[in-house]
Amino acid sequence: MKFFKWWIRALLIVAIVVALGATWWLYQSSHEAMQPQRRTQPSQLAPNVTRRTSSKDSSSSKGTSKSHKQTTNKSKSKTPAKRKKVTVVALGDSLTQGVGDQAKDGGYVGQIKTKLTDKDQLNVTTHNYGKAGDRSDQILKRLNQSPAMQKQVANADAITMTVGGNDLMQGLQTATLSGKSTVTQMDAVVAATQQKYATKLLSLLTAVRNLNTNAPIFLFSIYNPVYVYFANVDQLNTYITGFNQVTKATANNISKLYFMNINERLSYGQYDTVAKRSALAAKDAKANNNNSFDGQNVEKALVGGSTGELNDYLSPADHFHPNHLGYSKMTATLYKTMQDHQSWMPK
Numbered sequence: 001m002k003f004f005k006w007w008i009r010a011l012l013i014v015a016i017v018v019a020l021g022a023t024w025w026l027y028q029s030s031h032e033a034m035q036p037q038r039r040t041q042p043s044q045l046a047p048n049v050t051r052r053t054s055s056k057d058s059s060s061s062k063g064t065s066k067s068h069k070q071t072t073n074k075s076k077s078k079t080p081a082k083r084k085k086v087t088v089v090a091l092g093d094s095l096t097q098g099v100g101d102q103a104k105d106g107g108y109v110g111q112i113k114t115k116l117t118d119k120d121q122l123n124v125t126t127h128n129y130g131k132a133g134d135r136s137d138q139i140l141k142r143l144n145q146s147p148a149m150q151k152q153v154a155n156a157d158a159i160t161m162t163v164g165g166n167d168l169m170q171g172l173q174t175a176t177l178s179g180k181s182t183v184t185q186m187d188a189v190v191a192a193t194q195q196k197y198a199t200k201l202l203s204l205l206t207a208v209r210n211l212n213t214n215a216p217i218f219l220f221s222i223y224n225p226v227y228v229y230f231a232n233v234d235q236l237n238t239y240i241t242g243f244n245q246v247t248k249a250t251a252n253n254i255s256k257l258y259f260m261n262i263n264e265r266l267s268y269g270q271y272d273t274v275a276k277r278s279a280l281a282a283k284d285a286k287a288n289n290n291n292s293f294d295g296q297n298v299e300k301a302l303v304g305g306s307t308g309e310l311n312d313y314l315s316p317a318d319h320f321h322p323n324h325l326g327y328s329k330m331t332a333t334l335y336k337t338m339q340d341h342q343s344w345m346p347k
Helices: 002-034 055-059 066-077 107-120 136-145 147-155 165-177 183-211 234-251 263-268 274-289 295-302 324-340
Strands: 084-092 122-130 158-162 217-220 257-260
Touching (some): 107 324, 183 217, 217 324
Parallel strands (some): 084 122
């Protein structure tokens, strides 16, 4: 019986990886083809003060004294105080690009710009260099090959980054396609993938820091996009946690870098208590054990057909990327971290 449960779990992980990988890459590729990358977006700011004139003032304007006219003209000539300028450069994968958020200027990059503009009264310019599907080495390659990108990074006041999800996915897919499907084999592949990722991530972060020695770097963690559908499967959570630990440890080698863990918030979604997650795991276990763990049934579970559940923070279009609410959660974490570390704030 123990062996049977182990074997079923191994098959489930393999099936999840296959279905997850196919959906992930297909959606990102189609999204990239349909939606151009967001680039420089200077703030469009309205004046702080707008002078209002009532109808009574207009009708009595002929009787206005000369001194009053001079005062009025003087007040009209005043311009609002200039807002201090801030440039935020965003590097990374689809989460930086904003895949899954259909709102105009969506994603956390667009949302943090709005938040800094409204709450801190800043004139914010963003440069979004997120690209769906990119691994850590591919982000670095784009940076090395683009003088314009290098210039923006060098001149940034603050730098944000999402990275790691596609590195993990590559390792899991490689293991599955090469026939390494047992839990032990998958564990070994993920461990090796983590080591390679640590080296590639350090190269990326070092390159960014060499271009800009002062700007703080705000680095997001990765999360488990299929937790809600397979809350009874621990292995994927273990891989995600391990990858985040590698990211955090690697980031400790870079000065002024702040790691932001969004794993629990986006993975668990609305299941924000232990009791809710326990009930969900029991429900998922019952639903999943009634299925054979092939790609078709896993795909059915990924669209809510198995358990009838969805993650409120993820896009219903692909069940992987955040929706507008999910990006709002990311933005809230980013904004708080930026407020806690204000070296980027103009004096």
